[in-house]
Amino acid sequence: MNGVIGQVRQHERALLVSSGLLLLFGFLYALTVxxxxxxxxxxxxxxxxxxxxxGFALIGALAIAGASFLPATAVRRAGVLLFLGALVLLLVVLFAGHTEKGAQRWIRMAGFSLQPSELVKPALVIAMAWMLSAGVTQRRFPGVALALGLYGVTAALLVAQPDYGQTALLGMVLAAMxxxxxxxxxxxxxxxxxAGVGGVLAYNFSEHFRRRIDLFLDPDDKGGQVTKALEAMQSGGVLGRGPGEGIVKVSLPDAHADFVYAAATEEFGWLASLGFIxxxxxxxWFGLRRASRLVDPFQQFAASGLIFLFTLQAAIHVAVNAGAAPAxxxxxxxxxxxxxxxxxSALTIGLAFALLRERPGAFLHDRTHS
Known part of the structure; x- marks a missing residue:
């Protein structure tokens, strides 16, 4: 039993330390950019x-801490309520959203902007996990069909913005779940x-989607952000140019957001970028390893889905910055x-931590069923 407790505490440390370092580096890089x-x-x-x-990092840290103390039943309840609220906000975006760069994704009021698609992602994962777990525990419950339906409704609202990136990400997470x-x-x-049919239709009927694909496929394009991102990564070398000394990042419009990995690599080098990865x-590794040992179906599906969401998004971000995927x-x-x-992101990792963390009495239960 002590060995099991030690393993779980190792997972806790890995998640907390990794998340804390990511928050810290995000703030430090914000100083340079x-x-x-x-x-x-x-x-x-x-x-x-x-x-x-x-300020965002502080809010994120508080969100991680607050979410991590929720019991599994509260995680499910909070996730479903957040999902319903996020769906309402996605509908608001369609009729009263702010348009930027050809996409209508934001709600602006009182000097603040909100992107509901960021909130719907962890909530959808929890809602789908609930359906899938009910399908496992109740023989005639159409869990898979309902999970697919929840994804379909969310995907339709995202595509209407349009936001094909989030749609594809959530589709991959659903497949993993x-x-x-x-x-x-x-x-x-x-x-x-x-997915194939949807991609063909999007390319033929969505200028936004077609432009992203064409920029990715055109090797002669020298003005696209992906090309600039590659230049930034190449110019950084092993150790980077130094904090605040990036040259290519100045001409990279989203160096603080969608292309932060490339811009950070230019200043801090390839070694630092490998540290990110x-x-x-x-x-x-630690999140999915622990999730695979959970006994309760909802906890297993939700925890693994949240970890998939968090790390798949990071992997896609890196792939885009490296020119291996369309923006x-x-x-x-x-x-x-x-x-x-x-x-x-903070809710994603915080809710995952809540489902994975040590709980009194959980280890004996895990051991007797493993």
Whole structure:
């Protein structure tokens, strides 16, 4: 029993330390990128962006801490309520949202902006986990069908913005959760066909989607953000140019958000960028390893789904920055600038931690069923 407790505490330390380091580095990098980004975004103070990011990081830390103490039943209840609220906000976005860069994704009021798609992601994972777990414990309950339905409703609202990146990310997370739940292979085959057909339709009928794909496929494009991101990563070398000394990042409009990995690599080098990857890999390894040993189906599906969501988003962000995937508008969890993105990422890892953390009496139960 002591060995099991030691293993779980190891998972706790890995998640806490990795998350804390990501929050810290996100703030430190905001200090170096703030002068250029603040001027470009119209802020009065040179370090306005860094101060705002510091506030976001504090909120994120509090969200992680608060969510991590919730019992599993409260996680499910909070997730479902958040999901319903986020769906309402996604509907509001369609009719009264703020449009930027060809997408209508934000709600602006009283000087603040909110991106509901960031909040719906962890909530959808929990709602789908509830359906899948009910399908496991109740023989005739259509858990897989309902989980697919929840994803379909959310995907429709996201595509209407349009936000194909979040739609694809949540689709991959759903596939991973279905695999964990032991769904039949015909579901995956049908999903692959649907994704392919959806991609073809989006390319033919959505200028926003087509432009992203064309920029990715055009090797001669020298002005796209992905090309600039590659230049930034190449110019950084092993040790980087130094904090605040990035040159290419100045011409990278989203160096503080969607392309923060490339901009940080230019200043801190390839070794630091590998350290980033190592932190996310640690969260994936320890989180999924612990989730695989949970007995309760809801806790297992929800915890693994949240870890998949957090780390898959990081992997896609890195892939986009490295030119291995089309630009999708996905931030680097806990690092990129943005309040909505920070809260969404913090809730994701905090709720996962709540389902994975040590609880009195849980270890004897785990051991007797393993």
């Amino acid at each position: 703030s002068p250029n980004a603040a001027a470009r975004m119209g802020y009065d103070s040179t370090f306005s962006l860094a101060l705002r990011q510091g 279905l695999l964990t739940a032991g769904a039949p292979w015909r579901i995956f085959a049908a999903g692959a066909v649907a 190592g932190l996310y890999a640690a969260i994936a 999708k508008g996905l931030t680097l969890p806990l690092v990129s600038y943005g309040g909505s993105a920070m809260i969404g």
